[in-house]
Each structure stands twice: as structure tokens, then as C-alpha cells.
Amino acid sequence: MNVVKDMARQIFAGRKIRHLRAQLGLTQVAMAGQLGISAAYLNLVEHNQRPLSRKLQKKLESVLPVKEGELSGGEEARMLSALEELFSDPLFDRNRPGGATLGDFVAVHPEICRAVLKLYRAFRNAREDRLKARESLSADPYFSDTSHKLLTQLTSIRSFAEILQDNDDLSDHQRGRFTDVLVDESKKLTLMVGELFDFINGESLESASLSETPTDEVVDMLSVNDHYFPELEEAAEQLRERIGNPQPYGLFDALVHYLDEQLGISVEIVPVTTQPSLKRGMWELEGEDGGVLRLMETLSVSSLVFRLARVVAEVAYADVLEKTLARGHVSSDEARQLCLKALGSYFAGALMMPYAAFRKAAFELRHDIDLLRRRFRVGFEQVCHRLTTLQKPQEEGVPFHFVRVDLAGQISKRFSASGLRIPRYGVLPAQWGVQDAFLKPGRISTHSMRAEDMAIYFSITRTVTKPGTMVGQAGNTFAVSLGCEISFARHMVYADGLDFTHPDSVLPPVKK
Amino acid sequence: MPQTVLVVEDEPHIVDSLSFLMKRAGFEVFIARDGDAALRMVESCPPDLMLLDIMLPRRDGFDVLKSVRANAAWQDIRVILLTAKGRDVDRLKGMELGADDFVTKPFSTKEIVRLVRQHLGVEEKTA
Numbered sequence: 001m002n003v004v005k006d007m008a009r010q011i012f013a014g015r016k017i018r019h020l021r022a023q024l025g026l027t028q029v030a031m032a033g034q035l036g037i038s039a040a041y042l043n044l045v046e047h048n049q050r051p052l053s054r055k056l057q058k059k060l061e062s063v064l065p066v067k068e069g070e071l072s073g074g075e076e077a078r079m080l081s082a083l084e085e086l087f088s089d090p091l092f093d094r095n096r097p098g099g100a101t102l103g104d105f106v107a108v109h110p111e112i113c114r115a116v117l118k119l120y121r122a123f124r125n126a127r128e129d130r131l132k133a134r135e136s137l138s139a140d141p142y143f144s145d146t147s148h149k150l151l152t153q154l155t156s157i158r159s160f161a162e163i164l165q166d167n168d169d170l171s172d173h174q175r176g177r178f179t180d181v182l183v184d185e186s187k188k189l190t191l192m193v194g195e196l197f198d199f200i201n202g203e204s205l206e207s208a209s210l211s212e213t214p215t216d217e218v219v220d221m222l223s224v225n226d227h228y229f230p231e232l233e234e235a236a237e238q239l240r241e242r243i244g245n246p247q248p249y250g251l252f253d254a255l256v257h258y259l260d261e262q263l264g265i266s267v268e269i270v271p272v273t274t275q276p277s278l279k280r281g282m283w284e285l286e287g288e289d290g291g292v293l294r295l296m297e298t299l300s301v302s303s304l305v306f307r308l309a310r311v312v313a314e315v316a317y318a319d320v321l322e323k324t325l326a327r328g329h330v331s332s333d334e335a336r337q338l339c340l341k342a343l344g345s346y347f348a349g350a351l352m353m354p355y356a357a358f359r360k361a362a363f364e365l366r367h368d369i370d371l372l373r374r375r376f377r378v379g380f381e382q383v384c385h386r387l388t389t390l391q392k393p394q395e396e397g398v399p400f401h402f403v404r405v406d407l408a409g410q411i412s413k414r415f416s417a418s419g420l421r422i423p424r425y426g427v428l429p430a431q432w433g434v435q436d437a438f439l440k441p442g443r444i445s446t447h448s449m450r451a452e453d454m455a456i457y458f459s460i461t462r463t464v465t466k467p468g469t470m471v472g473q474a475g476n477t478f479a480v481s482l483g484c485e486i487s488f489a490r491h492m493v494y495a496d497g498l499d500f501t502h503p504d505s506v507l508p509p510v511k512k
Numbered sequence: 513m514p515q516t517v518l519v520v521e522d523e524p525h526i527v528d529s530l531s532f533l534m535k536r537a538g539f540e541v542f543i544a545r546d547g548d549a550a551l552r553m554v555e556s557c558p559p560d561l562m563l564l565d566i567m568l569p570r571r572d573g574f575d576v577l578k579s580v581r582a583n584a585a586w587q588d589i590r591v592i593l594l595t596a597k598g599r600d601v602d603r604l605k606g607m608e609l610g611a612d613d614f615v616t617k618p619f620s621t622k623e624i625v626r627l628v629r630q631h632l633g634v635e636e637k638t639a
Contacts, residue, residue, distance in 0.1 A: 148567065151596050152523050155618040159529035162621040167536070181525050 013057070013071045014048040015107035020064045021046075035059050076106045079113050086120045145331065146196060153189045157182060214335035218342050219414060221330065227415055228391035229346055232313075235320045236350035239312065248377035251352065252301060255308040259293065263315050267308065268294045272471055282467075283307050298467040302352070302379045309348035314340070317347060346389065352378055353386045359397050362387060366493040367398065369444070369460070369482075381464045384482040388415050398488045401457075404464075404478050405434050418484045420457050437461040437479035446494050448486070448507050456507065459483025460494050514540045515632050518559035520550040520576065521594065522568055529621070530563055537625050538634070547571025551579055554586060561590040561632055563624075564611075566602050574609060581610040590631040594619070 021031050028046070032039040035056070044050040052060075057071050064071075080102055087096045097105075106113050160178045164170070170178070240246075243254040259265040265285070270278070274296075278284040282296045282303075293311055295304055313321060321343045330336045353376050365371040372383045381404070390397025401416035405428050414422040428434050433447035441463045448458050461481040489495035517539045519530045527543055534541045542559060544550035546569045550562070562580070566573035573593060580586045593606040593614040603614050612631055615624050629635075 148596065151617050152526065156523070156525035156529065158618045159526065159533075159621050163529060163532060166621070181528070185525060 013052040013060075013073055014046045015104060016066075016071060016073075016076075017042075017060060017064065018046040019108050020066065024064070031063065034063050076110065079110065079117065080106050082117050083113060086117065089120075142331075146192065150189070150192060153185045153192070156185045157189065160185075214332060214338050217330050217332075217335040218338045221325075221339050222342065222415060225327070226391045227389050227417060229324055229343065229389075230392070231320055231324050232343060232347045233350050233355050233392070235313075235317050236347050237354065239317075239351060240354060248352070248375070251377070252305050252308065255305065255312060259308065259312065263312070265291055265293050265311065265315070268292055269297050269304075270294050272296060272298050285311060296467075300379060300467075302377060302382060305352060305377075306345075306348045306382065309351045310341075310344040312351075313344040313347035321347070349382060349386045349389065352376060352382065355390070355392060356395075358386060359390050359395065362390070362397055363491065367491055368493045369462075379464070380462060381478075381480050384480055385413075387482060388417060391417060398484050398491050400482055400484050401459075402483075403428065403432075403434065403481050405481075406476070406478055407435070407438055409435055412478065418457065418488075419455060420451055420483065420485075432481070433459070434461050434479050434481045437463050437481070438477070441465075441477070444494065447481075447483075448498075450507060456486040457483050458486050458489035458492070458495055458498070460492070514538055515561070515634070516540045516542060516557070516559040517628060518542045518544060518550065518553055518562045520544045520547070520562060520568065520573065521565040522546060523565075526565075530624070533621055533625055534563075534628065537629065539628070539632075545569075547573065547576045550576050554580060554589070558586055558589055560588075561592065561628060563592050563594060563615075563628070565594040566606070567596070574605060577606065577609045577611060592624075592627060592631065 021028070024031075026034075028042050029039045032042040035042065036059070037056070041050065045052060045056070052071065060066075060071055061068055083102050083106065086092075087102070160182050164175065164178055164182075239258075243258050246254040256267045259267055274294075278294055278296060282299055284294050286292045286294070293308070295307055299307065321340050324343055325336065325339050330339055358372075358376065361372060361375055365375070367387065369380055369383050372378075373380060376383070378386075384400075384402055387397060388400045388402045391399075399417040399419070401418040401420045401422065402413065403411060403415075403422055404413035405411050409428050409430075411423065411428055416422050423429075431449055433445075433449065436447070437443075437445055444460050444462045446458070446460050448456060450456050459481050460483070461479055463477050464480050465475045465477045467475045484492070489498065517534045519527055519534065519541060521527045521530065521543075522545050527545070531541045531543060539561075542553055542557070544553050548570050550564070550568075551571070553559075554562075564573045564576060568576070577591055577593070580589060580591065590612045591610070593603070593611045594617060595602045595606065595614050596617050603616075606614055613627055615627060
């Protein structure tokens with residue numbers, strides 16, 4: 001290490017001393033006199049012919065405008081190494097300066113070297129970001145699917161155009177048929193290019209998604225349908241009638257009875273000590289066509305009912321779920337399964353909170369979530385989720401956004417009808433105040449914020465905890481947030497007292 | 513007796529154009545819309561040449577090619593792969609698995625006819 005330091009001191013000190021002496025306007029003779037050495041020796045030091053001793057370094061530091069240790073050359077050595085790395089980049093293939101030139105440059109213009117290195121680091125980061133973006137884009141199922149379709153259409157168009165051009169002896173029938181194909185394929189191509197432009201302009205993010213994961217596809221599928229599925233609402237209404245329109249507290253028994261009588265599935269509530277544990281954590285269904293549905297005793301009543309309703313959806317209304325799914329576009333089997341699960345959950349929500357009655361109650365009770373929970377015997381998250389689905393044309397509810405995050409701010413559920421743009425990836429910005437709910441577990445807190453689009457949004461947030469599946473296992477806790485654009489906040493009891501005539505006044509004070 | 517070409521492709525319009533081109537060039541044409549159907553046809557009536565698309569439903573073109581090359585009785589079948597532009601890796605993989613040639617989509621009709629003739633040792637017709 002000392003050898004390296006000594007070499008650095010020797011390489012850079014000479015050039016630097018010469019440069020600084022010239023800046024001071026001193027001759028070698030004059031400065032040598034001040035240092036108490038001969039001019040010839042100083043000349044040798046300046047040309048790196050003699051090592052710079054620690055004693056001489058100290059003396060130089062008292063004569064020259066440098067800080068203590070600046071002549072040691074350590075920083076210059078690091079800079080030279082960084083510059084050499086910089087110029088080894090293929091970018092400088094034909095313009096690579098030699099080591100001596102770089103050494104001179106580092107010694108004489110360290111500030112410029114620092115700036116160049118800073119610029120190069122920024123360039124390298126930008127280049128890496130671009131490569132990452134290109135990689136994720138090339139792996140995007142939308143792009144691979146679209147490019148395949150484009151190629152197929154282009155192949156058809158080119159083939160038939162050349163056939164028409166090269167074959168004068170085609171019959172009228174053949175000519176007409178091939179021309180029809182050309183027109184047909186050209187139309188499809190035009191449509192596809194239009195979609196591609198919309199996609200590039202970000203206008204059809206929902207329909208032609210940037211779907212990176214199957215979960216993204218579920219979110220996109222819900223968004224494309226504005227989070228409202230009339231077929232599932234109708235199916236849930238139909239089931240309610242079939243099981244005798246039970247009151248919320250009678251729904252559990254009614255579903256257990258329906259599963260047993262109509263679908264041949266018996267329901268068992270099993271103790272948490274059951275071994276081996278249930279296949280799907282909190283529940284399992286053994287046998288599809290008749291069988292046993294086992295549910296963990298730790299589930300709340302609302303979760304039990306929800307699970308029963310989802311099984312009914314998956315078994316008795318599978319055709320409706322499939323038909324609903326067929327309206328959208330999913331790229332993989334995993335995404336398809338997740339979408340079917342989401343649609344089953346939608347059905348369960350619609351059964352437990354019938355559209356008309358729930359919407360009426362929501363406005364009457366001014367979206368007081370606790371009162372809605374009690375009226376429909378459901379959970380906090382279930383109410384928030386159902387509120388986002390009140391999108392029936394002409395009978396809409398408040399356009400809400402809904403987001404669920406974990407302690408680290410990772411988003412696990414998101415939907416927005418309010419206009420608020422929820423990030424597709426990563427964590428939720430702290431400014432949204434959602435994570436603050438973890439500081440007051442189980443209590444509702446309110447929050448207002450101005451988003452990037454300059455609109456102001458009002459939201460309520462509360463933690464929800466999913467029970468563990470084993471004795472002693474803590475459940476998972478999430479923060480759930482439900483919000484709307486500030487002009488709709490008057491429909492929420494939680495916004496009472498806010499001055500809507502001066503929307504800015506609802507924003508939290510800026511921290512100084 | 514005319515030589516036979518099996519077109520293995522799922523896109524109806526491309527099947528239509530390839531079928532037209534091959535018939536015009538004097539070959540007898542058979543069509544399979546997926547990989548499984550292609551293998552059934554090869555088994556029942558081995559063609560002289562296959563125009564084999566890679567992206568097929570159920571069993572892809574690579575799988576079909578592997579099965580064809582795994583059977584000693586089918587070694588004489590010429591296989592021309594239809595690959596997508598920009599998918600060099602497919603072309604390399606296809607040649608590795610024993611394809612005789614490849615054509616990149618969107619292909620030139622003259623080029624594909626020329627290649628088929630070349631592989632089947634048929635002289636080009638003079639106009």
C-alpha cells in the first residue's frame with residue numbers, strides 16, 4: 001500500500017508542483033530558495049526524477065496554495081484509475097488518450113476530471129436504465145404477441161400482392177378472393193397499428209397492457225371493465241333468490257345448505273391445530289364434483305361467507321365466470337386462473353352486498369364504513385372493495401380509488417376510478433400517507449394530498465389483519481386506503497368539517 | 513407422379529397463399545394446422561418436403577422437427593422452417609435440430625418457390 005502511495009506521490013507531485021509554481025509566478029531558483037534546496041534538485045522533483053520525501057512535501061505545503069496532504073497524490077491516483085476505466089469504454093474506441101496524457105490532465109485540471117467522471121457516471125446510469133427498459137419491453141407479452149400478429153398480417157399481404165402481380169392468368173374468382181384477403185388483412189393491420197400508437201401514447205394502458213406479471217393482468221382486466229361486471233351482479237342476484245333472499249346474518253347457513261343440497265359439497269370448519277394444514281392456507285376443497293369444503297376456524301364470519309360464496313361461484317357459475325373472462329385478454333394460464341379468482345371474489349362481494357341495497361345504504365350512511373360493515377355483516381376491506389365496484393351506468397356510486405399496501409409500502413391491490421394514478425410498480429409514495437395507518441393500527445385516519453395531476457384527493461386509511469394459519473403464527477397486516485377526488489368527499493362522513501370552498505385548506509401544512 | 517409438400521401453418525391466409533404457390537409450381541399439397549396433425553400426416557403419408565411454421569398451437573414446429581428427425585424412415589423429408597423476422601435464435605435452433613433451410617416472414621413468394629424447387633431438385637420453369 002505504501003509503495004502505491006509513494007508511486008502516486010512521485011507521479012503526480014512533480015507535475016502539480018510545476019503547475020502551481022508557474023501559477024504563483026515563481027522561478028525554480030526563487031522557490032528552491034524558499035524551500036532550502038537547490039534549483040537543480042527542484043527541477044528533478046518537478047520532472048519526477050527524484051522522489052518527493054515527506055519532509056519536502058511538508059515544506060512544499062507551506063509554500064504552495066495546497067491543503068495538507070494534497071501533494072500525496074492519492075486522489076489523483078484514484079481519479080486516474082477512474083479515467084482509465086472511463087476510456088476503456090467501447091464508446092472511446094478510437095479516441096483513447098495515452099496514460100501520460102491522462103496523468104498530466106489529472107495533475108493540472110483535477111476539477112475538469114471530476115466533472116468528466118461525474119458526467120460519465122450519469123451517462124452510464126442512463127445507459128443501464130435504457131437497457132433495463134428495453135429488456136422489460138422485449139419481454140412484454142403484449143409486444144411479442146403484437147409483433148407476431150403484425151408479421152402474420154404482413155406475410156399474408158405480401159404473399160397475395162406478389163401472387164396477384166406475378167400471375168396474369170388467375171381466374172376472376174381467384175383474383176376476387178385474393179383481393180378480398182388483401183383488403184381484409186390491410187384493415188386488420190391498420191387497426192393494429194392504431195392500437196400500437198395508442199399504446200405508445202399511453203392511451204390504452206388498460207386494454208393493451210404493459211403487463212409485466214399475471215397480477216398486472218388481473219388489474220388491467222378489472223380496469224378495462226371499470227371494475228363492474230353486470231353478468232356477475234345478475235348471477236349473484238339469481239343465487240340470492242334461489243337461497244331465499246336471506247338477511248346478512250343468515251347468509252352463512254343458507255350457503256352451507258345450498259352447497260350441500262345443490263352441489264353435494266359439505267362444509268367443515270376445522271380447528272387451527274389440524275394437521276396437515278389446509279392445502280390453500282385457510283381453506284381447501286376436496287373433490288370438485290361433490291366433496292368437502294374445509295375452512296379454518298380462525299376466519300371471521302364475513303371471511304367464511306365470502307369463501308363459501310366464491311366456491312359456489314367457481315362450481316355453480318363457472319360458465320358465467322368463463323364468459324366474463326372471455327371479454328378480456330389474458331396472456332397466460334396463470335393470469336387466467338388469477339382473473340377467474342378475482343371474478344369469483346367479485347361474485348362473492350356482489351352476493352354479500354347486493355348492488356342496489358348497498359349503493360343506497362352507502363349514500364344514506366355517508367360511506368361510514370363501520371356502519372356499512374354492521375349492516376351487511378362484512379369486513380372493512382370487503383366494504384371498501386365493494387364501494388369501488390359501484391359503477392353501473394346511470395346508477396354509479398362515488399368514483400373511488402382503492403389501494404392495499406404492506407408495511408414496506410409494496411402495493412398488493414390497486415384500483416382507481418377516481419382519476420388518481422396509482423403506480424404500477426414499486427412502493428407507494430410516502431406523501432400518500434397510507435403507511436401512516438400502521439402507526440395507528442385498527443383506527444381510521446384521514447388524509448388529503450395534491451397529486452401530480454394537481455387534483456386534490458381525500459382518503460381514509462386503516463390497517464386490516466389477516467389471521468395466521470397456525471397456533472402462534474401472527475397474521476399479515478396491510479393498510480387499506482379508500483379515496484376520492486376532493487369534490488366527492490362531501491359524501492364521506494370522514495370529511496365533515498373540511499372547507500370545500502377552499503380546497504387547498506384541506507391539504508396538510510407543508511413541513512419546514 | 514408429382515412430389516408432395518406438406519404445409520404446416522395455423523394462419524389460414526398464409527396456408528392459402530402457400531398452397532396456391534406450391535400447386536402452381538407443380539407440387540401436390542397437403543395441409544396441417546397444428547403440430548399434432550402434421551405428425552399424423554407425416555406418419556400416414558410422408559411428404560417430400562415440409563414447410564413448417566415454428567409458432568404452432570399444441571406442439572410447436574421445433575417439436576415436430578425433432579420427431580421427424582428422430583425417425584430413421586423420415587430422414588429424406590426436406591424441412592424448410594418458417595421463422596419470424598428478428599428471431600435469429602429460432603433459425604439457429606432449427607438448423608441445429610436438422611432443418612434443411614429457413615424462410616423469414618414476411619417472405620418473398622419467389623424466394624420460397626425457388627427454395628422448395630432447389631431442395632426437391634426441380635428445374636425452374638422458363639417463362
